[in-house]
Amino acid sequence: MGHVGxxxxxxxxxxxxxxxxxxxxxxxxxxxxxxxxHEVLEDELLGEKTWEKAEGMxxxxxxxxxxxxxxxxxxxxxxxxxxxLENQINSTQMAIKDFNIPxxxxxxxxxxxxxxxxxxxxxxxxxxxxxxxxGASSHNCTAEKQFxxxxxxxxxxxxxxxxxxxxxxxxxxxxxxxxxxxxxxxxGKVVDFETKDVFNMGAVMAPAAADTILAHLKETNQKPEDxxxxxxxxxxxxxxxxxxxxxxxxxxxxxxxxxxxxxLIFDNEAQDTHSGGSGCGCSASVFAxxxxxxxxxxxxxxxxxxxxxxxxxxxxxxxGENITGIAHAVSICAE
Amino acid sequence: MGHVGxxxxxxxxxxxxxxxxxxxxxxxxxxxxxxxxHEVLEDELLGEKTWEKAEGMxxxxxxxxxxxxxxxxxxxxxxxxxxxLENQINSTQMAIKDFNIPxxxxxxxxxxxxxxxxxxxxxxxxxxxxxxxxGASSHNCTAEKQFxxxxxxxxxxxxxxxxxxxxxxxxxxxxxxxxxxxxxxxxGKVVDFETKDVFNMGAVMAPAAADTILAHLKETNQKPEDxxxxxxxxxxxxxxxxxxxxxxxxxxxxxxxxxxxxxLIFDNEAQDTHSGGSGCGCSASVFAxxxxxxxxxxxxxxxxxxxxxxxxxxxxxxxGENITGIAHAVSICAE
Numbered sequence: 001m002g003h004v005g006x007x008x009x010x011x012x013x014x015x016x017x018x019x020x021x022x023x024x025x026x027x028x029x030x031x032x033x034x035x036x037x038h039e040v041l042e043d044e045l046l047g048e049k050t051w052e053k054a055e056g057m058x059x060x061x062x063x064x065x066x067x068x069x070x071x072x073x074x075x076x077x078x079x080x081x082x083x084x085l086e087n088q089i090n091s092t093q094m095a096i097k098d099f100n101i102p103x104x105x106x107x108x109x110x111x112x113x114x115x116x117x118x119x120x121x122x123x124x125x126x127x128x129x130x131x132x133x134x135g136a137s138s139h140n141c142t143a144e145k146q147f148x149x150x151x152x153x154x155x156x157x158x159x160x161x162x163x164x165x166x167x168x169x170x171x172x173x174x175x176x177x178x179x180x181x182x183x184x185x186x187x188g189k190v191v192d193f194e195t196k197d198v199f200n201m202g203a204v205m206a207p208a209a210a211d212t213i214l215a216h217l218k219e220t221n222q223k224p225e226d227x228x229x230x231x232x233x234x235x236x237x238x239x240x241x242x243x244x245x246x247x248x249x250x251x252x253x254x255x256x257x258x259x260x261x262x263x264l265i266f267d268n269e270a271q272d273t274h275s276g277g278s279g280c281g282c283s284a285s286v287f288a289x290x291x292x293x294x295x296x297x298x299x300x301x302x303x304x305x306x307x308x309x310x311x312x313x314x315x316x317x318x319x320g321e322n323i324t325g326i327a328h329a330v331s332i333c334a335e
Numbered sequence: 336m337g338h339v340g341x342x343x344x345x346x347x348x349x350x351x352x353x354x355x356x357x358x359x360x361x362x363x364x365x366x367x368x369x370x371x372x373h374e375v376l377e378d379e380l381l382g383e384k385t386w387e388k389a390e391g392m393x394x395x396x397x398x399x400x401x402x403x404x405x406x407x408x409x410x411x412x413x414x415x416x417x418x419x420l421e422n423q424i425n426s427t428q429m430a431i432k433d434f435n436i437p438x439x440x441x442x443x444x445x446x447x448x449x450x451x452x453x454x455x456x457x458x459x460x461x462x463x464x465x466x467x468x469x470g471a472s473s474h475n476c477t478a479e480k481q482f483x484x485x486x487x488x489x490x491x492x493x494x495x496x497x498x499x500x501x502x503x504x505x506x507x508x509x510x511x512x513x514x515x516x517x518x519x520x521x522x523g524k525v526v527d528f529e530t531k532d533v534f535n536m537g538a539v540m541a542p543a544a545a546d547t548i549l550a551h552l553k554e555t556n557q558k559p560e561d562x563x564x565x566x567x568x569x570x571x572x573x574x575x576x577x578x579x580x581x582x583x584x585x586x587x588x589x590x591x592x593x594x595x596x597x598x599l600i601f602d603n604e605a606q607d608t609h610s611g612g613s614g615c616g617c618s619a620s621v622f623a624x625x626x627x628x629x630x631x632x633x634x635x636x637x638x639x640x641x642x643x644x645x646x647x648x649x650x651x652x653x654x655g656e657n658i659t660g661i662a663h664a665v666s667i668c669a670e
Contacts, residue, residue: 087422088648097525107442126461190432313423
């Protein structure tokens with residue numbers, strides 16, 4: 001119990017995931033997971049003048065939806081920990097100010113949901129907080145214009161590329177009550193596989209996912225089969241292939257229990273999303289919308305959620321730097 | 336003990352600040368605090384091709400300096416929590432990968448040192464970690480080119496503007512040992528005073544500083560005089576004037592004990608730094624270089640460190656959004 005191995009905390013007093021809320025864009029609403037989300041937005045702009053304000057509005061609606069669904073007021077919540085993909089987590093900061101909750105801003109690229117749930121679990125598990133909200137969000141238009149090309153340019157997308165999800169997922173953690181529980185967390189290290197291709201995020205994140213998953217299994221003395229699902233964030237098809245290869249070569253076959261939120265959220269053929277979904281809103285919304293319900297209904301007894309991030313900026317890309325990866329694992333058991 | 340009031344944690348088991356390390360640029364080395372820093376860089380580029388790589392190198396040297404000074408190896412450290420001002424905390428991610436330590440990336444603008452020390456203290460205070468490194472960094476050239484004008488443009492600087500510090504400060508927190516101790520933390524909320532001027536960061540951050548300082552004093556049942564120093568991060572002259580006014584109007588006179596790292600680090604007249612220093616490396620390096628030593632030598636018995644951040648991005652500024660502020664307070668006692 002407590003800190004075990006190099007990267008893992010096993011909680012003696014397990015934080016409860018009391019409630020979740022997910023909001024996604026129209027394209028995500030039309031995908032295979034469409035029926036799972038709590039709210040599907042009518043369009044990408046939501047009547048706002050900019051995509052950044054629209055992302056902020058989506059975050060606000062998600063946090064407010066979570067508060068309403070759980071019957072809580074902002075003053076019942078001790079901390080909020082969250083982030084997005086924008087420079088200086090712009091939309092998150094715009095959105096959070098209205099709730100007047102003590103705020104820790106995070107940046108973990110697409111691993112942010114794992115990072116926020118980990119730090120939230122630490123706050124609850126330690127007894128320092130009774131209720132904590134954690135979450136992450138991404139918006140296709142704010143991310144694409146920032147990391148790649150102006151949206152109006154309509155650039156061709158290589159087949160390795162993924163589609164940044166417009167979506168937001170937030171969870172309410174509590175010290176007691178009914179709901180799935182966080183058993184343990186394994187915190188990722190920055191992993192550099194010397195990748196430079198901004199159109200192949202799966203290749204960047206897969207080695208980080210392998211590193212964290214294998215560390216988690218070793219440090220908690222578990223096998224892949226101890227989990228009903230090991231759920232990576234947004235590796236997409238290319239990244240998933242690499243992850244399964246890598247882990248198999250390192251002696252652990254996770255293929256029977258592996259799922260990837262980036263492959264679940266879109267129908268890659270029908271929706272023209274190439275390698276799959278990405279963005280920190282991908283694992284956040286798919287966990288909050290789909291997996292949380294499966295855990296509550298006991299269709300899944302135990303899952304390992306592993307949001308995966310590619311650490312890059314437009315500046316580092318233009319300067320020819322490597323894109324590094326990171327992944328944070330959260331082990332969750334049905335009640 | 337534990338969580339008190341809305342925003343504060345008082346630690347039962349107080350985390351110890353075992354060691355600190357600070358690295359600054361040449362201009363900071365020539366300032367009034369020059370003799371306090373552990374390392375003064377010879378130039379702003381450090382032989383690197385880009386300012387971003389130079390900032391990364393400065394962070395690496397700071398973390399390595401901290402490890403050397405405290406006789407620790409990376410594998411002795413359970414977590415590292417840190418950030419900088421760049422988009423996607425670019426330089427921090429570049430620097431941290433070499434240490435192979437479980438990493439939580441943070442973005443709190445110039446409040447990042449307060450955010451990182453707060454979360455680090457939670458990890459130690461809870462018993463989940465034995466040793467944690469926390470820190471923050473900024474670089475004049477990476478920040479100015481990103482938030483304001485290209486460096487080559489040589490734009491005129493208004494008198495309300497501050498000078499982004501090239502500097503980095505990191506601390507090693509431990510569960511036991513000799514050193515100043517973290518008594519309590521007060522976590523900030525996002526405060527919006529509807530300011531839009533990117534050349535007056537002090538005006539953005541002062542209301543957030545007032546909010547957090549007054550919350551801290553109230554929730555811990557203390558008066559300003561219970562502190563030898565209440566140290567804001569980087570309000571500069573304009574922000575300091577506003578903070579002292581605001582707190583006085585709200586019934587609490589902090590003027591006798593207030594100091595500001597942004598006013599300490601430069602000689603504003605001689606060094607042409609207008610309203611003072613800024614950047615998350617400002618409070619990080621001044622705390623790690625100057626105040627830590629004063630606490631160790633018991634010249635100061637108790638201080639409240641309040642790093643202050645202005646939450647903005649180039650995008651939000653260009654879109655005409657308000658710049659909001661946040662401040663996180665860390666109460667530290669000499670042994």
